[in-house]
Amino acid sequence: MNAPFRFGPHVMEARASHQPIVALETVVVAFGLPRPANLQVALEMEEAVRAEGAVPATIGLLDGQVVIGLTPDELERFAEDAQVVKVSRRDLPIVLARRGIGATTVAATVWAAARAGIPVVATGGIGGVHRGAPYDVSNDLPTLAAEPVLVVCSGAKAILDLRATREWLETHGIPILGWGVETLPAFYSASSGLPVDARVDSAEEAAAIARTHWALGGKGILVAVPPPASLALPMEPLEEILQEALREAEERRVQGWEVTPFLLARMAERTAGESVQVNRALLLENARIAARIARALAE
Structure with missing residues (x-):
């Protein structure tokens, strides 16, 4: 590894004893909630990973280093420091060279996990193709197409063009496995109505498909987990809220990376916090399932 990597003590111990590890991002800590x-x-999320028999490795950029496995004190910095910046693949050299504090997106987390030999990442929702702008594609997607990592998520974020994102994944050979479901979840909602490539009902089944995918030269693979049924929100009213928020964003000239947090904040306000509850629940569930799959891959 040419980049300046540093492993947290618990991750160093896990690597030495060949324990299963799950990588976690930091954007959700700094900007997502x-x-x-x-x-x-x-x-x-870290505790959920441990409870399932794996070791959490939350990833972030600190003092010119890519830290694989932040300590609790370091993690608190990402939650509270106003200087934290959002880091995708393009931002890595800038933030590292300037010795800044950078919260990793799915793309940056997948990139770092692949170089650290960690095959499983857990997150909430991945980025994708933006509505009304098919040329605006999150770097999460091309990174998945380039790195042999399994990402456990609840589909793409609901504010995106889910159909176009689904087509992009298919075009670039990224299999989508539905965790106990035949349709792709829509983050806050249980189903987008779009098909997955295969349903899996156990960590062992997901691990077997991932191993075969990688043996055939494949790269990224998704395991899509629906939000807990008791908290999942119906798509129709969410779509109305989203359309209203998109119009407001356009009127206010919210652009670039600021669009996503703006829309998520509006969703939280207009669902009276229900969207935040769903987000929290699915993050924990995805961490648990990722740990089970990491264990199955390690066996």
């Missing part, structure tokens, strides 16, 4: 829930959920 309001305080103090952001830090609480990050710690709960």
Whole structure:
């Protein structure tokens, strides 16, 4: 590895003893949830991974290093420091050279996990193709097409063009496995109505498909987990809220990376916090399932 990597003590121990490891991102800590829930959920995700017999490795950029396995004190910095910046693949050299504090997106987390030999990442929702702008594609997608990592998620974020994102994944050979379902989840909602490539009902089944995929030269693979049924929100009212938020974003000239947090904040306000509850629940469930799959891959 040419980049300046540093492993947390618990991850170093896990690597030495060949324990299964699950990589976690830090954008959700820095930008994805309001305080103090952001830090609480990050710690709960790590505990969910441990409870399933794997070791969590939350990834972030600190002091010119890619840290694989932040300590609790370091993680608190990502939850509270106003200087934290969002880091995708293109931002890595800039933030590292300037010794800044950078919260990793799915793309940056997958990139780092692949170089650290960690085959499983857990997150909430991946990025994708933006609505009304098919040329605007999140770097999460090309990174998945380039790195042999399995990502456990609840589909792409609901604010995106889910059909176009699904087509992009198919074109670039990224299999989508539905965890106990035949249709792709829509983040806050149980189903987008779009088909997955195969349903899996166990970690062992997902691991077997992933091993075969990688043996054939494949790269990224998704395991899509629906949000808990008791909390999942219906798509129709969410779509109305989203369309209203998109119009407001256009009127306010919200652009670039600021669009996603703006829309997510509006969703939280207009669902009276229900969307935040769903987000929190699916993050924990995805961490648990990722740990089970990591264990199955390690056997």
